[in-house]
Amino acid sequence: MNYVTKWNGTSWSALGSGLNYGVGALAVSGTDLYVGGWFSGVGAGGTAVSGLYHVAKWNGTAWSALGGSISLNGVRALAVSGTEVYVGGDISGLAILGIAKWNGSTWSGLDGGLNTTVFSIAVSGTNIYAGGNFTNVSTTATPVPGLNYVAKFTSAENKSAISCKNVVVKLISISGKTATLEVYAPKGAAISPSLYTIKNAKVKSAPIAGGAVANTKTWILEIIDTTVKPPLK
Incomplete structure (x- = not known):
């Protein structure tokens, strides 16, 4: 049971021999589990899989690689849509x-x-949303004004900015009509619900101080329209 495991409602079980280092992201599509992280192969005692480097698929029986033509120094995000797998990190x-x-x-x-x-x-449909530490596009692409920490890609692979007032937002959980967001201001800006417009939600409780980073807060939101997740703008 190395770095990744399955809970069936009663007990934990191993996924083959597991992996040989840390896991940072999981995504499920049908009976397939996609795993991303910092691993470079299967766990001890397992059969080696060529090209299994930082991203892998478990089909319920065996591990397989997803190509090996890009440099992955660590995978922190995964999303699956149909036959397409999106990887971030x-x-x-x-x-x-x-x-x-x-x-x-x-x-x-x-x-x-x-x-x-x-x-x-x-x-969501043909749109791909990404959040992170980025402040614009890569140096090889055409700059997009206002593209700070959160971006949208269309199916045509054109990106656009989503104004976010210099905060990074991470959705922690949604339970019923309550959503928990982790909000981080990289430049040390004040974090207050009054500074931001929250679509389809209202603040249910005052921001709670985060962990080791002083300018990180946890917001508890009450979702008004449960069909739409509450982004900041």
Whole structure:
């Protein structure tokens, strides 16, 4: 049971021999589990899988690799839409920076990528949303005004900015009509609900101080429209 495991409601079980280092992201599609992280192979005692480097698929029986043509220094985010797998993290190579797409046979970039790490990815229809530490596109792409920490890609792989007032937002959980967000101001800006417009939600409790980083807060939101998750703008 190395670095990744399954809970069936009663007990924990191993996924083969597991992996040989840390896992940073999981995504499920049907009976397949996609795993991203900092591993470079299967766990001790397992059968080696060629190309299994920082991103892998478990089909319920065995591990398999998703190509090996990009440099993955660590995967921190995964999202699956149909046959396409989106990977975010510390990624570079072949004009792929920060975020990449696997179509079942090859890797490709999304409009030149972003200029640093992606921590979260969400897919809605033909739109791909990314959040992270980036402050614009990669140096090889055309700059997008206002593209700070959160971005949207269309199916045509054109990116646009989502104004976020210099905060990084991470969705922690949604339970019923309550959403928990972690809000981080990288430049030390004040974090207050009064500074931001929260669509389809209202603040349920005052910001709670975060962990080791002083300018991180946890917001508890009450969702008004449960069909729409509450982004900041």
